[in-house]
Amino acid sequence: MATKSTTALETPLREQLDRLASFEPGTGSVISLYVDLRPDQNGQRTHVEAFLRHSANEQVRSLSGQQRADFDRATERIRQYLSESVPKSTAAVAIFASTAGDFFEAMPFGVPIEQPSMHVGPVPQLYPLARLNDQYPRYAALLVDTNSADLYVFALGAKTRRESVTSDKMRRTRVGGWSQARYQRHADHWHTLHMKDVVDVLDKVVTHEHLDRIVVACDEVAKPILMEQLPKHLADKVIDIVNVDVKSIAEHELLKETMDALRHEDAKSDAEHVQRMIDAWRAGGLAVAGIEATMRALDMRQVEELLIAARPDRVDGPADELVAKAQQNSARIRFVENDDLLADVGGVGALLRFKV
Numbered sequence: 001m002a003t004k005s006t007t008a009l010e011t012p013l014r015e016q017l018d019r020l021a022s023f024e025p026g027t028g029s030v031i032s033l034y035v036d037l038r039p040d041q042n043g044q045r046t047h048v049e050a051f052l053r054h055s056a057n058e059q060v061r062s063l064s065g066q067q068r069a070d071f072d073r074a075t076e077r078i079r080q081y082l083s084e085s086v087p088k089s090t091a092a093v094a095i096f097a098s099t100a101g102d103f104f105e106a107m108p109f110g111v112p113i114e115q116p117s118m119h120v121g122p123v124p125q126l127y128p129l130a131r132l133n134d135q136y137p138r139y140a141a142l143l144v145d146t147n148s149a150d151l152y153v154f155a156l157g158a159k160t161r162r163e164s165v166t167s168d169k170m171r172r173t174r175v176g177g178w179s180q181a182r183y184q185r186h187a188d189h190w191h192t193l194h195m196k197d198v199v200d201v202l203d204k205v206v207t208h209e210h211l212d213r214i215v216v217a218c219d220e221v222a223k224p225i226l227m228e229q230l231p232k233h234l235a236d237k238v239i240d241i242v243n244v245d246v247k248s249i250a251e252h253e254l255l256k257e258t259m260d261a262l263r264h265e266d267a268k269s270d271a272e273h274v275q276r277m278i279d280a281w282r283a284g285g286l287a288v289a290g291i292e293a294t295m296r297a298l299d300m301r302q303v304e305e306l307l308i309a310a311r312p313d314r315v316d317g318p319a320d321e322l323v324a325k326a327q328q329n330s331a332r333i334r335f336v337e338n339d340d341l342l343a344d345v346g347g348v349g350a351l352l353r354f355k356v
Contacts, residue, residue, distance in 0.1 A: 032124050140202065
């Protein structure tokens, strides 16, 4: 077996969210800017400056004196970053800038932010960032056949790690005077050893990267051999097995195939989690529904998983505050894309760790 590794050293978005959620309010405000940087039909980004100018003008209407000067200074710093420092491949960026002090943080992404926005408040606005983390999660994609395997870790629509496992191919001609049956037994044994090597690498990567979802891409020959070797703790993380031509599929095609599988699974599990929450809430169990009850549960650090509408205008209350509190409490956050699922409870509910 030969193994090679290439790793992109990026801070997981969950850790960046945790850090921003712990931000302590100061004397000034924080500008939270989410910008779509995809070029227009002419290959230009002129819409970015227009959006920034319009958003800034909306905010300064209520400012004067030193507050206005501080805001202008912060927006000029943002404008300079956008014009000079954004990589050309960037599809979107989130920027957090303090109007008082040196705090300035920019996060370029290779995936789009569908709803550009500017927010000004005492702490960073995290709802769009947390939703992006939910839309493009970190997961393992295993591309495998009976001779080789490539294990990818994808996050935010890009590769962050790759591990390759290769084994010497067997000769397809008979060895010596071997019968076909003996040859087949030898081939089966070799394939099993190969899959053991693959599973060993998969286990190490999933453990090291703290991944909870795996998508397998393989052919029909490799599928039963792999699944026979997967231990339960890994098999439980496999959300789908997609049938692909392992030899010809390109990396971007693999990303699309596996992301489609994730989205399909998310839609199914959204409905299951919401129904579980509503059933437990109605039975007086470990769940709450509605803005007030959910906020109280977050204040008491009871929440295991926050279920919230993907569109903040579908939440009957301060959506960003709910998300920030959940992030501070290390609760899971599930953005529910189907508006109808949470409509009867004001767009939000939660599964609880305990009840008081």
